Amino acid sequence: MTLAVNNQSIPSRPRGGSFRRDLIGVAVIAVFAAAGYILFPDNLALLTRILAVALLVLALDLVTGYCGVATLGHAALFGSGAYAAGILSAHYGINDPLLMTLGGIVAGAVAGLLCAVVMLRAHGLPQLVLSIALIYLFHELANKASSWTGGSDGLSGIMPDPVFGVYEFDLFGHTAYFFGVALLLIAFVLLRLVVRSPFGMLCRGIKEDPLRIRAMGASPNAALAKMYVISGAVAGTGGALSAISTQVVALDALSFTQSAEALVMLVLGGTGSLFGALAGTLIFMLFEDYVSAANPFHWLTMVGVLLIAVVLFAPKGIYGTAAAYFTRRGEANR
Amino acid sequence: MSPVFEVANLKRSFGGLVVTNDVSLSMAPGDRVALIGPNGAGKTTFVNLVTGNLPPSSGEVRLGGETVTRVDAIGRVRRGLVRSFQVTRLFQDMTPAEHVGLAVLQRDGRAGRLFGRFLNMTEVMAEVSELLEKLGLAELAYRKVREIAYGQQRLLEIAVALALKPKVLLLDEPAAGVPQSDTGRIEQALADLPPDLAVLMIEHDMDLVFRFAKRVIVLAAGTIIFDGLPADVTKDARVREAYLGNYANASHVA
Ligand SMILES: Nc1ncnc2c1ncn2[C@@H]1O[C@H](COP(=O)(O)OP(=O)(O)OP(=O)(O)O)[C@@H](O)[C@H]1O
C-alpha cells in the first residue's frame, strides 16, 4: 500500500514578526517610560506604582489570560513579594535592592505554588471562591503576624541601599522609577520568551481543552502549577518594587481589592496579551489618578461605566480590540 | 505474538444501566480490529474505560504485560495507549503545525521548555512536516484549525495521535461527520498506519470496516456478541438480531 502521490511539502512558515515585535514592545515601553519621566517629573511616585502594579497584572495575565484560570486573589503573590522584600530590609538589614528584589521573587514564587496547590483542586466557580478564600487568609496572616509585618500600621523601616552601590533612592523617586522601568523591561522580555516557548503553547492548549492535553500525555495541573510559580515570581517582583520604592508595605498589598482591581485592569486592556496587560494597567491607573482628583465623588461611577462599555463593546479589551482592528486593516490593504 | 493490549472482565454501569458488561479482549502488535455495534452499545464508554478517563466498576487493563488499571489516563498515554475522539477535539486557535509540534515535544518530554520556539527546532519540524505531508495537510500547516475543513481536522486528529508514537491506537469513529466524498483520504491514512501498531477502530461505515479490519468485534448492550473474521460477521445470527433492532434491514451489515 503506497501513499497517494505526495509531492507537496510543508511550505516555509510565515517568517519574521516575533523578534521584531519584541523589539517594538521594548521600544514602546521605553518611549512611554521616557515620556512619563519628561511629562510628569513631579509624579514619579505614581508612575513607579504603575510599574509595580503592571508587574502584578502581567502575572495575572499569565494564569488568567494564557491558562484560563480566573482568580480574585492574585495580590497574594504580589503582597508576599512586597512583605518579603520589606522584611529582609526592616528585620534583617539586607538592604541591597537587588537582594530585596530576589527575596520578593522567591516569596512570590512560593506563594504562587501554595495558591496553585489549593486552587488547582477545583475548577470554575469553586476555584474562584478558593482564590478569594486564599487572599483573605494571606491578608489575615499578615495582619496577625504584626511583629513581622507591622500589621495594620504597615511595615516601615525599609531602607534600601543605593542600586549597585551608586544610585541612591532619592526623595524625588528618580532612582526608584528607573529601577522599576528596568525590572519591567526585563520581565517583559523574559515573558515574551515564555509565552512563545513550547511551555506557552502547552498552556494555550490547556486553556482551550485540558482533557485533550491529558490525552496527549501531559498533565494540565503540573503545567498550571509551573505557570503559577512563574507568575508568582513576576508578581513578587512587582511587590518588591513597591516595597523598595515606597519604603513601606501596607496590608492593601495583600488585599482582595488589589486582586480585583488587577483583574479589572487586565480585562480592560485585554487578556492573553502582554501588551493588553500593560495597556490596561496604564489606562486604569491614570484614569483613577486624574478622574479621582477631578471628581472624587464620581470616579468609581466612571470606572464602572468604562468597564461596562469595554466588556460589552470591546470584549477583547482596549488593546485587544485595537490590535484586531489594525490586523484586519493591514490584511485588507495587502 | 505476545499481546500488547489486554482487557479482562471489564465492567461499568451508570446507575442501573450496565454499559460495559464483562468485556475481555486482547490485541497483538500489528492487529487491525474494528469494534462495531449499534448506537449506545457502549463503544465510546469502552474507550473511556481502557484509557483511564472513566473508572471501571471491575476488571483489568494491561499494556505490554503491565497492569495499568490503577495508572491514570496520562500515565497510560505515556505507556503508548493513545486515542482519538468521536467528535474532534482540537485547539481552534492553533495551527496543525502547532498541534503536531506540541505532541512531538510532549512525547519527548520537552513540552515544558520555557524558551525557544519549536518552529526553530529542526528535528521537531522535520517530524512535523513529515507527518503533515503524509496526511496531506502540509498546505494547511500554518492555518488556524477553525479555518480548515472537518475532514482535514479528522486527519489532524490522526496526525496528533501518530506524533505520540503509540503502541496501541484507539480510533473512535475516525470518519464520523466527514462527507462521503472525503472519506478516501481518511481511509488512505488508515491504510498507511505503521504496520507494527495495534489499532482498534470504532466505525459505523461497514465498507470502511471491511476494507480495514482483519478482525471484527461486535458490541451490543455492553456485551461482546461476536469476535472473529470480517467474513463471518454478517452470517452471525446474534449480530443480525442486534442490528435489526436499529436498522431497517440487516442488509446494512451485509
Ligand atoms: N456519563 C454517562 N452517564 C450516564 N450514561 C452514560 C454516560 N456515558 C454514556 N452513557 C450511556 O451509556 C450507553 C453507551 O454509550 P456510548 O457512548 O458508550 O455508546 P456508543 O456505542 O459509543 O454509541 P455511538 O455509536 O452512538 O457513539 C448509552 O446508553 C449512553 O447513554
Ligand SMILES: [Mg+2]
Ligand atoms: Mg461512541
